Each structure stands twice: as structure tokens, then as C-alpha cells.
Amino acid sequence: MKTKLFIAAVLVASSAFAQSVIINSPGKKPLVAIRNATIVPVTSAAIPNGTIVFNNGVITAVGANVAIPANATVIDGTGLFVYPGLIDSGSHVGLEEISAVPGTVDTAELGDINPNARAEIAVNPHSNVIPVTRVNGITTVVTEPAGGIISGSSAMIQLAGWTPQEMTLKAPLAMHIHFPRLRNNSFDEVPQDEEAAKEAAKNYTKQIDKLHDTFRDAQAYAKASAARTSHPDIKRNDRDVILEALVPVVEGREPVVMHANLERDIRAALKFADEFKLKVILADAEDVARVIPELKSRNIPVILGPILSLPPREDDPYDLVFTNAKTLNDAGIPFAIQSQDSHNARNLPYNAAACAAFGLPKDVALRSVTITPAQIFGLADKIGSLETGKLANIIVTDGDPLEIVTHVKRLFIGGEEITLDTNQTLLWEKFKARPK
């Protein structure tokens, strides 16, 4: 109790600087066995009274009849459930501390074309948002830039670690393009008068042209770079970090997360992707139900969300955003779910559940925040399920993690047990202790 009060006192002093006092990770990856729990590996059937063993950060055994090593720390999971840590497929966690205070926000670089911006560079490991995101079982997030048209590249980060480098699982993960939208200002999709419509069309064309020019330049740059590699006698050129960042993208080695919401914009984005032969992951996509054949024929996976948001148009069905996941699932198109949030990325599981309330099978909803994002981002060998050889990103709960009333009891990231304390629990403790 005394330590908790002390921590709370420190917190008040430190919160002014927006720095968490919560321990990032203990630095120990012990041999642990959780037994007698219902284990939900996600990629295989749930195991009642199962055991999971992990050591040195990696899962070493999962099953109904697993021998527990003699020197393991044993956790009794009677009445509890074990799931893989949840994955948020799109967030600004670590990049944004207080949204209205620009000095604490690092999501959007100036200008339209910033492929060289890299999210992991600006991740603050001591952000108070990180412990808060963990409380509902999220262990891993895609954190991404959001400015302009080509916003920069995202990173898959573990929500534990003392430096951005310790946290980063993969970076650059994907290039994020916020595909231009035809509109005349931030409030209106449809221009209100002829002049405004003309202006909007002009701006739109300008943005599309800029995007095309950049990608053509990047193709040329890639070609030139490749040529110079095979023919060292070709004259050296100055490096261009902007185009250089796009080389793996135009060469199809790095995927593009294409953010487009309305049908018109999605179609334009797909056309653009076809032209440059990009490896595309479609994101946001509230009109996704209108482009199913196009996605299917191109094998494009989708990142939906936030699901808890209003339909884009007045005359849309009230449940349009809730039903998109079922539509994709019925069509056999893989999809993951994102919060597209920072402070409330913790509500990711309830975004997935909302899809299940409107027809998506519950197990698919769970997959959309575990194994599917791992597959989409090429990390299924490391995260997203409870399987031997994967990172021990593990949560122990008293129920279904997609239910609000469930509590996450313990949380492991890369085999390290991470505290579930947050600045918020410390403030709670502090003010519970205020004399009556």
C-alpha cells in the first residue's frame, strides 16, 4: 500500500510531462506454465483444462496433456481462460499523448508526400497511453502516421519495452496512403455549389497527379538504383530519401495500406494500385460491401474500423459499419479490425464484438484481432495465436476478452509479465484513499 501511495505521488509530479511511471517491462523471460485453464489457441479448438508452457519469451508447449517442467513457475488457471494477446491493426498508440496539444502529437508530418516518415521513430515508450491500451488484453499494435496523402510507414510494436527499438517487431511494416478524397472542405463530401465543386475537382486532380508523379519517380529511381547495382560504371546520383522509401513499395516487397472509405475513393485507389502493381491492404473502407468482386479478384485483405462509428451517409442502413465484417467473411475475404485510435485503442475488442452482434461468427471476430492481422502483415510465425514457437504474447482472463465485463488478470508480452497498472489505476488508488 505504501509503495502504491508513493507511486501515486510521483505520478502527479510526472503526469504534467506526460510520461508514464509504470514499469515498461521487467526484463525477465522466465519459464512459466499455466495449467487447468481453458486455452483458446485461436488457430485450433479450445482446450478445456489445458496447459501452456513458455520459456525465454517463446511458447514451448500447448495442450491437454503437457508435462510441466520441474523448474517452471506454475500459475493455476482454474476458472480462467488463456488467449493470445490481441492485435490492433491500426492505431496511433505511442505517437499521440494529448490530442489538442501539438507538442505531444507526432502523427502527421507537413505536406502530402512523406514516405520517409517512420512511425517507430516517434513512438514514446513512456506514453501513458501504452499501459492503458494493455488493460483489455492488447499486447501488440500497428502504429501509423496519418498526415497528407503518403503518410509514411507504420510499425508493428509490442506494448512493452524501454526503447522504441525494444518494442518494434517489424518496421517498416507497410506504407500508408490516405487516398485523395473528392471534397471541398473537411466537413462536406459533396460540394455545395458549382464554384466549390470546381475547386474541389481541381484540388482532387492535383492530388492524384502528385501521387502519380511520385510513384513514377519512385519506379524510375528503383530502376536506376537497380541498374547502378549491376553496372557500377553508371554515374552516381544523389540519394533521395523520399523516393528511396518508396522503392520496396513499387517493387512489391512492402505492402501499401490504402486508406479509402467511400466507394468512389476505393475504386480510384484500386485503379491506382493496379497501375503500379502494388501489394495492397485496403483500410477503413466503410463502403467495402460495394467492391467485393474487385477485392476478391485481386486477393486484397481489408482492415476494418473503427466499427463503433456512424455510417458515412444519411440514408445508409444504421448498421452498415457493423455488418461489413460479415459481408467480407461470407465472401471469403480476410479482414482484421483496427481501432484507428490512440487513447481508446483499448476498446478494440468491443469493435470486433460489434461485428459479431450483427452476424459475424464470434470465433471470426476473435480472429480479426489475433491471427488474421498477423497473417495480413506477414507475422503469423511470431504472433496471433498460441502455438509452439511463437512469441509468448499471452493474456489470462476470467472470460471472453471481447466482452466488456471480462477482466484481464495477467498479461505477458514476449514472455515477460507486464503490469496491468496504469496512471489511471494509480489515480484510482490515490483518490480511493482520500479521507472522507
Next chain:
Amino acid sequence: MENETAGVGGRESGVVERRSCSDARLPTPDTRVLALAFLLIATAASAQDIVIRDATILTITHGKIEHGSILVHGGKIAAVGTNAQVTAPAGAQVIDAAGKFVMPGIIDTHSHTAVEGSVNEISLPNTGMVRIRDVLNNEDINVYRQLAGGTTTALVLHGSANPIGGQSQIVKWKWGHPVSEWPIADAPRTIKFALGENPKSSNFRPPPGIPAQYPQTRMGVEEVIRQSFIDAKDYTARWDEYEAKKKRGDNPIPPRRDILMETMVDVLKGKIDVHSHCYRADEIMMLLNVADEQGFKIRELQHVLEGYKVAKEIAAHGVGGGTFIDWWGFKAEAYDAIPYNVALMTNAGVLTSVNSDSDELARRLNQDAAKAMKYGGLSEEEALKLCTLNGAKQLRLDHRLGSIDVGKDADIVIWTGHPFSTYSRVETTLVDGEILFDRQHDLVMRKEMAKEKTDRLKKEADDEAKNKKPGKPGNSDDEAKPEVTDEN
């Protein structure tokens, strides 16, 4: 000229400035069709009694009834009990709710839904003279969406751009009804105050050439509120003097009437309830102190994100708190917002509710109530009150709203499962005994709407093709239009 009013960007497009959404929504013919359809079923429903059968009823005031029934008669709850205790009168519409959950309509004590145009009359520090009831828009589709989330009653407020924003309005979401029927007739009058970063313009700058508006500090916010009540007392004194002189037989000149001052006087007299936007603990204390000093009451602190820091002071003043669970860190004054606020305030004796301040969140206040169980450990019973009875009490309407009790308004929500499960959704919502949302009906309606839309677009295209005379490809719109209109 039906063509002009029906098309997107037609007659009504000028009035759809929206507050915070990045996507304006224009009224379209389809919504009007939907509204009309619901008016029709509403009228039909109100003509007969409704019995909801075999549900799990979350009464809020007297526990959970398994296999329970509710009789709705004349817009009120006429009976509630086990299936055996409630008999269906002849001709009643019976809703089979076996396996479903029923709760009272959700009450949102902080809404800006259905406000036509801007929510802020920002031009003066105190604009208490303006009224939300004058600008309610019964075509706002978000009202229907909220019924689809179980919300039936709302306190619709001005924004928070000035310390005193204007008079709010308590309404029922009577979708499909004339807007004159939305205000709850015997509801108290209410006024919106605002403290902190918004009224002191911290997070936005006036356009070039426009000077910054007073106040710019929390000191200034306090002064605006205090001065308003000092002025109101002087105003009362001027009228008292006038009346006294008249009584003496003098022929005094009457003071000039001032509807702002009349409003502030009514606040002092307790005829208007104060609901105040606030975040930080210091500004909460400021308002409680000014209220004590000037002799008026605060009914409800809105947002009150740091309410947990001064919960005992709030409780001692008998003031309620309507708060968010999740929203934190969006500005400096919300950095210490914690989801445990609800539990800490409740446990300190503050009458607490969860409310939305958002067209989106207003559709799932049941989930925010559930989060108070997760964060801070409120019981299910306490948590259910957060989005029902406690809001009713804060609005001083608990004699008719907030629980499933005989004699109360039949504002009832039928869920596919427990409303605290994230897998549940609303099946049917009744307001004053009328079914204003029904999912099965919605599914039918949306098909008809889609068909109507396709038919209209096809007809428009056909008409256009017909009007294009051969050999004259450059036919102007002006020539084509009258013919189309005639046919319509």
C-alpha cells in the same frame, strides 16, 4: 418543382452544418420516406395495447424478472410481472420476447443531436437567452440511429464555447412525429454553463482580424458567471423599485425588459436547472462556490472528468454528475480523466450517470454503463442505473422515466441478450408505447428504400434520354427541366 427539393444539394442543403463530424449528411428523399413509414406504424401501434411476453425484464428499481411480461396501455406501463401475473387484453399486439432482455429506454443527459446548424451562439460570453427548442430538427437521422441503440430521451444542449451557452431542452426521440411533440411537457427548464478550456478558447483561434473573445482564463470564466448573477439581482431590484413606486401611486418609467436577465433571474429562483460542462477539479470547486455565494443550485455537472478528485464536495452540494467512461487525453484538461470516475463518484454518494456528447456514443450508452462494472467494480444493478434511472433523476423526471414500473412512460427497449453483453443488439424500441424502432421492420424498409432509389435513378436517366432530341446533342438543362417536372 419536386426535382429540386428531392435532389442532393437541393433546397435544404444550406442548413446542414454539422458540428464535429467530418461527413455532412444531406437530407434525402429516402429519410423522409423512412420517417413517414415510422409515423404510420407509430400511429397504428398507439391505437392498441402492447404486451411484451416472456422476457428477462431488468426493472432497475425492483430487480430482474425472469419470464416476465409488460402490458403497455395508453403510452404507459400498465402492468409488469411474471408471465402469469400479466394478462393480455383482447386485441393487444403481443411481442414474443422469449430469450430476450427488456430494459427501460436509455437516457442521455448530454446530447447535441437534432440541433439545426451550429450548437454555439458564440458571440457573447453569456448567451443564456437563446433556446435549443427553437432549432430542433426532427429529420436528423441520428435520432433514428439512437433509437436503434435503445436511447429514447435526451437533454439537448448548446455547445461549450461560452461560459453560459443557452437554454437546453429535454426531449424524447419521437421519430416520425412533429417536432412540437418532442419536448417533454412537464420537464424542467434547463440551461448550459461551461467551464475550462472551451469557454476560454484554448484550443481554437479566431480567424485573422477577429479579436480574441473574453474570457481567456478560468478567472474570466468565473467572473462572467458571477457578474451575470449580480446583474440579474440588479435587474430584479430595478423591477422591484418600479413596482414599489407604482404601488405608491407614482407614474414611473418601467425598466427595459431583458430576456437574458429574465433567464438568469429564473435560475436564481430555481425555475431553471443548471447543467454545467466542466473537467478539472479546481473549476468544479469554483462553480460550487459561485453557486453558494450567488444563491443558485447546480443540478448536474456535465463531463466532470475530475469529479473523482472532489467527489465529497460534489456530494455535499447534492449535485449530480454525468460523465464519460473512455474519453481522456483529447486535451490537457482531460488528461487525468479515468474510467474509475463513475465508481469513485458513485461510492462518494454523487448521483452519477453516463452520457454521450456524441451522435455515435449515444447509440451504446449501455456499454459505457457496463464499463463501470469493469472499471471500479460497481454492481450490475448500480451500473444499469447509470444509463437509466440516474439520468432520469438528474433531469427530475424519475416520476415518469428510468425504470420498468407501473405508471411510468412506456419507453422500453428489447435486446437480443443482456444489454451489457457486447454481442447483444436492440431488436425493438418503444417510446410512449409506440414502436419507433424495430429491426425486422427496418430490414424490410431498407429493401424498399433501395428499390425506390433505383427506380428513381432509372426514371431520371430514362427521362433524360427521352428529352435528348436527336440531332441536338447540346440540348441544355434549362430546356429539359420543365418536361421532367411536368411528368413528376
